[in-house]
Amino acid sequence: MKTINATEITKVVRQMCIDANTILPDDTYSSICSACKTEQHAVGKNILEKLIVNADIAKEERIPICQDTGYAVFFVEVGQEVYVDGNLTDAINEGVRQGYIDGYLRKSVVSDPLERTNTGDNTPAIIHYDIVAGDSLKITFAPKGFGSENMSKIEMLSPSAGYEGVVDVVMNAIHYAGPNPCPPMVVGVCVGGDFEQAAKLSKKALTLPIGTVPEKPLYQKMQKELMEKINKTGIGPGGLGGETTALWVNIIDHPTHIAGLPVAVNICCHVSRHITKVL
Ligand code: SF4
Structure with missing residues (x-):
């Protein structure tokens, strides 16, 4: 003991x-830097550059x-x-x-x-x-900031809604959110569980490092599809247009009841803060 x-x-x-609150985690910082290199939209690129400068100043001066x-x-x-x-x-x-x-x-x-x-x-x-x-x-x-938290969604689908139903729930949440969660976003998704477990795990998904790939091929496919669809919405950095609307989508699946298909979506902004310590 x-x-x-x-x-x-x-x-x-x-x-x-x-x-x-003062040091953006390496995974979030690096993904914004990578997106900045590939973003083609002039305004979107400019916003990403400003986000990097903002994160640098915060780290150097130890301000939020x-x-x-x-x-x-x-x-x-x-x-x-x-x-x-x-x-x-x-x-x-x-x-x-x-x-x-x-x-x-x-x-x-x-x-x-x-x-x-x-x-x-x-x-x-x-x-x-x-x-x-x-x-x-x-x-x-x-x-967790509430600009993004307020954009969270949960739906209790019928099992017949299937894979496509899950993708639709996520995309509806993204369209509903628009520029409000201060994109580029990190999107946490839980498929399965019950009402509260789905909500909890969608938030936990946001603590997984950007770049995490689900174990199961089905969710790997879903992750890839969602990334493509979200980044084609044109919402872009700061909601001002561009190809970088999501930095990443993390999906957690969980066993569920035979009569249900819960889907929870928890959106985080570009200030995707998470830190872990082990005692
Ligand atoms: S950047 Fe994130 S934490 Fe800051 S106001 Fe926007 S949603 Fe809230």
Whole structure:
């Protein structure tokens, strides 16, 4: 059994909040750079160049890549042989509180969806836990802006809708989103599960590195088809036209019920932030 002190978790989470919001991950940064080299649309190319400059300045000056420093979303894998000395959820929330205050990151959480009083420290975080084998604690943090989050869609299809039905759900979400999620986007898709599992895994798909290819040939085909279709919409960088509307589409499939075919689409903007630490 490994013991991890709650104060250590808080310290790590605090730094993750600051790093994720000021340093664009390598996969996102590289894919914007690659797209910039191939984009043919003059305005689209210009926007991509500006996104690169923006990310460079943020990293150098340690300032947020975007003013929306996001809802603090965590995927935490807790090894069965880990003992946390203290309360794990409290430790993560305290890390968020410290990180958002010390890093001068925008606090974007309201305590009640209708009364709308800001909690002042970006807590509470949304934390998804998985119990796994082993003696480590794996924490993935993915702050999520709501310009893109608001464009998410979930549909409970009939199984007869099949492959084409899934592609249609994703493309309808993309057309509905248009320029709102600050493209170029990263698109997270979950096919299967139930209502809440599909939504959760579509967000988890956004934490997979850009360039990840699904294991099954069927979803490899779907990924390729969706990339082509999305990049032919002409939405382009910043929604101002071009061939770079999606940087990548990540698809997760999950077993489902014989009577259903859930499809969830979670869209992220070009500030696709995700950072993982293992304790
Ligand atoms: S969608 Fe992304 S780039 Fe646009 S405002 Fe929100 S966090 Fe910033």
